[in-house]
Amino acid sequence: MMGLVYEGYPPEMREKIRVVEETREERLGQQIPKLSLEEREKLVRKWHPDYREDTKRPVRIGPNKGQVIYREVADLLESWPAVKPGDVDLDNIDYDVDILIIGGGGAAASAALWAVYSGVSPENILIATKLRFGDANTVKAQGGIQAADRPNDSPVRHYLDTIGGGHFANKPELVRALVMDAPFIIRWLEDLGVMFDKTGEGEMIEYTGGGASRRRLHAAKDYTGLEIMRVIRDEVWNKGVNVLEFSPAVELLTDPDTGAVSGAVLWNMEVKAYYVVRAKVTILATGGFGRLHLAGFPTTNHYGATADGIVMAYRVGANLRDLDSAQFHPTGVAWPEAIRGELITEKCRSLGAQLVNANGERFINELEPRDVVASAIIRECAEGRGIITPTGACGVWLDLPMIDRVRGEGTIRRNLPAMYRQFIRHGIDITREPVLTYPTLHYQNGGIEIDPWTHVLRPDGTPIPGLLAAGEVTGGVHGKNRLMGNSLLDITVFGRRAGITAAKLVKEMSGKPRISLKHVERYMEELKRLGVPENRRAPVLLPDYRGERVLLRKLDLIDLAPI
Amino acid sequence: MSSKESPETGPRPVSGKEEGGKTIRIYVMGRAYEVPEGLTILKALEYAGFRLTRGVGCRGGFCGACAVMYRMPGEYKLRTALACQTLARDGMHLVFIPYAPMKKPRYDIEKLRPDAGSVIAIFPEVTRCLACNACTKACPQGLQVMDAIQAIIRGDIAAAANLAFDCIGCGLCSIRCPAEIRHVYVFQLVRRLYGKYMLPKAKHVEERIKEIEAGKYDEEMEKLMKLSLEELKRLYMSRDIEKA
């Protein structure tokens, strides 16, 4: 590697690590009892962002008026359009296609391929995405993809695990589709050339995941999402499907009379111009909302995860569900800054790594459920027993060297190679040093409601004609909590279904749809009545991490960014 | 800094220093910016006021969008890195390499065979490898890039696919390669050939598909979907759990 080598922890942090080392022997073998259900409940209700009063509020507009959801999401729903309807010339259609797919992750790519397999010509499909094709949460998935395909497992069991994990709030028909399609998806990916971990005889090596009662996590080393994404993206390119990068959708288009969705307005972020796309069917596959930093949390998500899809769908009347819950992974990286918010796999704790506060004390049984562990870490930091980093973040120690101490030298290198690599890059040797951790915003549990063939539904259960959705942007598949490995499955199962449905709809449709922004005008009347400030606009497209000092002085003299 | 280097470009601003915190000076395509110490290159750029669209993607070292090249003061070496994974250092001169110009050739994977001939027919430049190792030195993932290319020439598709598995497609190797090889796409093809044709198929997946197609689970599934919440919860709590 031609990069510079880091020197690891700064001296002031190394100083603080001493207490972890000094207490290691005495913590060895120390038992922390698990909490009773009542104690758990109390802890979570006090500290978990899902239960804190100040993190949520009722949304005051639109189809789900009155529903309590995360503040940051409610703010976006109560926002003016990014592009004023009057500024767009709809008589000038730039792209006239059968299928418009909005998004560039695994759900979008799956939809494109299955539309092609179902007979739609690749030239009549357009993928429009925000960054590059594949810059998405999909490439960041490491753990694996679930499918019940071993003899001691069954789709029925997978169904039960998924519903229970989702606190029984999942939509049953969607879970059924998820688990029954799963083995077909694995075979499809295998046929495309995904390098799954296998034994010499071809048997899948399957791992266990939180909440799953059988080993059913298929992996491609710890690059599972990257491997799936790059293979299906390669195939989309091979088929010749049109792809527009750096051109996010900012608004859907609708038939002025029927309200059927008929395309979208795209915005080219590089030349700052809009394009009008007319489409017979539009598929939303825009992913999640991590970059909204709900309740101020760091996130594991990619740069473009800003909830655009739910904003656009809501304006055409879609029903949103389960947006009162978000998945926070208990152990995100708090230091080094370079990888802050990124994941530290749960496997570390299964292997015996202990959570330790600034006083060298353990404060929770590490194998409690995710929301419980996350709450305990948040509590330690809020009550002053956390460790403050040079960049002002807070965290507690995850004592990784304990793993080798208990299970023998070499365990870490053997069982956690990716983790080892991730930290050694920054000069931290996890076989000798603890790492600093804090919960991180991980997954959008809820979203746009769909039926099993991905039609987007209104609150009354009727479909919005012309609009489909698949992947993390949707809600219902995972209820209030997603199991590890069910999301890569979600995006391929429902991405595929969206492609098939879209092809069917295209065949049934004669003539070209009509386009307008009438639904936006109606929405704007509501916004006006509500007195929403004019400068609050959505979709936001990208988070803004510029320094305050720069922003204070910012002048738009010429719109000429150097890159 | 060695005396032979040109003087620093631009005076240091008298205001704009971080209160208390130490700042460093980085040169973004020659223009100096003062930024706090301890940020990644990506975050330092953002702090300085860049709102990036190009050159940023997953922010976690998986997508390869944020490739940069840089030189440190007093060094002749042109270093490569991912901006999201690398700390900004005082005196660093850097440039974005958000894109390696190369077109992906189209092919029908169903019609190819897992051998060197298939790969070289599509990417003839592979045979021009000079074994200079510039690609390996450039790789921010620390991969043995040259070895992977050489394995293809030897006809060892399996070795090439495995050596190139952790490739995130940043394109830095391809920018440095005197043989003008399109590593990103070469490796993609090689991995697919290996995954599709050389890894044995999972028979148990095939068997489960047959069972599902024969309707083996339909009745049980219908029953489960009709259960009351109480019954469903009881069933869930009492299910046996396989050991890890």
Ligand SMILES: Cc1cc2nc3c(=O)[nH]c(=O)nc-3n(C[C@H](O)[C@H](O)[C@H](O)COP(=O)(O)OP(=O)(O)OC[C@H]3O[C@@H](n4cnc5c(N)ncnc54)[C@H](O)[C@@H]3O)c2cc1C
């Ligand atoms: C660190 C991490 C680890 C994970 N690990 C696992 C795991 O082990 N197993 C598992 O099953 N799941 C895992 N997940 C979850 C899983 O990766 C994602 O939920 C899933 O990949 C989402 O796929 P998607 O296609 O719906 O969205 P994404 O892959 O996020 O794709 C959405 C795309 O839409 C684009 N977009 C956004 N807005 C617009 C717009 N307005 N116009 C056009 N395009 C837009 C985005 O830029 C992006 O390209 C993990 C997630 C993360 C972040």
Ligand code: SF4
């Ligand atoms: S092999 Fe080349 S494209 Fe792949 S990660 Fe290394 S330098 Fe980047």
Ligand code: SF4
């Ligand atoms: S840089 Fe190009 S020519 Fe040199 S070893 Fe690598 S592949 Fe071969």
